[in-house]
Amino acid sequence: MHRRSVLKTALGLAGALPFAGMARAEAARLRVTWWGGDDRARRTQELMKLYQQRNAEVELLGEVSNAEYFTKLATQIVGGNAPDIFQLEPNSFADFVRRGSALDLGGLMPSPIDASGFGSGMLDLCSVDGKVWGIPHALNSFGLMYDKDAFAKANVPPPDDKTSWDDYADRMVALTKAAGRDQYWGSCDASGYSYAFQVWLRQRGRDLFTADQKLDFGKDDAAEWFAYWDRLRQRGGCVPADIAATSPDSTINLMPLIQGKAATSLAFSNQIVGMQATTQVPLAVTMFPNGGPGAKPGQFYRPATSWSIFTRSKNPEAAARFINFFVNDPEAGKILGVERGVPMSAAMRAAILPTLKPVERAQVDYIDAIADKVGPYPPPPPKGSQQFGRLMKRAADAVAFGSVSIADGAASLVEDANGIL
Known part of the structure; x- marks a missing residue:
């Protein structure tokens, strides 16, 4: 949109x-x-x-x-x-x-x-x-888009299909420091992106919803996700709360990468066409960070x-x-x-x-x-699930601004999500 x-x-x-x-x-x-x-x-x-x-x-x-x-x-x-x-x-x-x-x-x-x-x-x-x-x-999947020149100039290896979430965080912090640009960070803040959270959950054997139309994650899962992005935010590796609040996940013209405020964006693979048409920086695409050794595939064809x-x-x-x-x-x-x-x-x-x-x-x-790196397509989401993205974004923004604690933000997300099913 x-x-x-x-x-x-x-x-x-x-x-x-x-x-x-x-x-x-x-x-x-x-x-x-x-x-x-x-x-x-x-x-x-x-x-x-x-x-x-x-x-x-x-x-x-x-x-x-x-x-x-x-x-x-x-x-x-x-x-x-x-x-x-x-x-x-x-x-x-x-x-x-x-x-x-x-x-x-x-x-x-x-x-x-x-x-x-x-x-x-x-x-x-x-x-x-x-x-x-x-x-x-x-057909598409999820895609981590990045500015090729930004990584080359910073002498930081760009992410690839072998990059874990921890590796990604370290590289984003390094890129922010090496770039040395005002109002410029390594990563977007994807804490409010429901599809990124889904990939992260699937790498851990969970999902957003079960086949019988129930929530498939708990407040501990949500808290771990919010904590990851909070640490990255505190380390200066991703955009701050005020910028993240105006970046509603996959809206191309509002992405920090497109606005010249970040070197990466977690989006959908087909969006690289529209993104490249909107920016002069040369873009490349790779997979979302992986869950580390023994993790399950998080991405899927859709x-x-x-x-x-x-x-x-x-x-x-x-x-x-x-x-x-x-x-x-x-x-x-x-x-x-x-x-x-x-x-x-x-x-x-x-x-x-x-x-x-x-x-x-x-x-x-x-x-x-990525044909041999994707998992099965998830079961159809339950009625009302279309509202989940808005709930996710609201909870993530509240945590990012410090309006609520990570634990309270996670608990409210689970409670609100159960309320729409």
């Missing part, structure tokens, strides 16, 4: 397409909604125009919203006027499915939606209770985003054909690139590789490189 805005664009202008009049009146009208920055909007709208040029019987209307996306979508669903096709992501997916918002796609595969080119188990990423409710746009069809859509077959085009057509793939992540289909990856910029190719290489 980058900014509060709403952009509605009707892409089926009669003057731009080879149909009008009666053909126009008979067109299947599909509304498509998503969130994202200007680059995502541009790519998606360009793809929609291409689809209409090939399919005169379809009228597509794109709706982009950001900060208010999920609130707006939930309101539309309750009112029965949601878009035919809407974008979801892992933390929101199961919640919307269990509210009866999405159509079971089993009857629309393998035709018109052909997922045969996806890797083994990839449709499981959008499955709940044994049924497929969405089609993943692309659908960066996905398409679902509204249960009450009047044109589910037409919606399914558009989704199939989105994930399988080579020309569509070239337009989308890897801004939403690495294509699920091997054929699509092969089609777009020659067209990718170096930073985009780096994302594909990264996803390939």
Whole structure:
């Protein structure tokens, strides 16, 4: 989520397409909604125009919203006027499915939606209770982005897939000191990033939630996490509380790395494309710090985003054909690139590789490189879990500012988290 805005664009202008009049009146009208920055909007709208040029019987209307996306979508669903096709992501997916918002796609595969080119188990990423409710746009994981020049100038080794959390802390302190720049630190403060906490938990054999929809961590786990970042903060290795408070996890333009206040950021792998487009510093990506000897894999492959069809859509077959085009057509793939992540289909990856910029190719290489280092996809999170990120951020900020003790902040997070399940 980058900014509060709403952009509605009707892409089926009669003057731009080879149909009008009666053909126009008979067109299947599909509304498509998503969130994202200007680059995502541009790519998606360009793809929609291409689809209409090939399919005169379809009228597509794109709706982009950001900060208010999920609130707006939930309101539309309750009112029965949601878009035919809407974008979801892992933390929101199961919640919307269990509210009866999405159509079971089993009857629309393998035709018109052909997922045969996806890797083994990839449709499981959008499955709940044994049924497929969405089609993943692309694959991503978590990624530690860093400024290559900052580490080279400081003569500090950059993090890699062998870097433990303790190693990471020491390097961030060393980089801060070596850089010697005012208002510049080695690391962001990820104490309020729920996805970073999830990776850390999974390395210890826990997770955010259990398969039976319960909280899978306790106050001691949360306290240990908050204490790690408190120590790093006190040592000067990460940004202070006032800067962290204005850095809501994966919002690109608010990341300390993008604002020139830190050398690293814990984010999502596909975001390196949008991040590099926003900064002049050369970026690289590696895995989150590991849990040390004997630790379990913390990271996992995930659908960066996905398409679902509204249960009450009047044109589910037409919606399914558009989704199939989105994930399988080579020309569509070239337009989308890897801004939403690495294509699920091997054929699509092969089609777009020659067209990718170096930073985009780096994302594909990264996803390939971690194949033997990721763990299983977690079970669908419980209803209400979408609120967890806000609770995590609130508790972390309170600890960072010293408003509450680490123990009290951890206890309040567990209590509040249990309250939303």
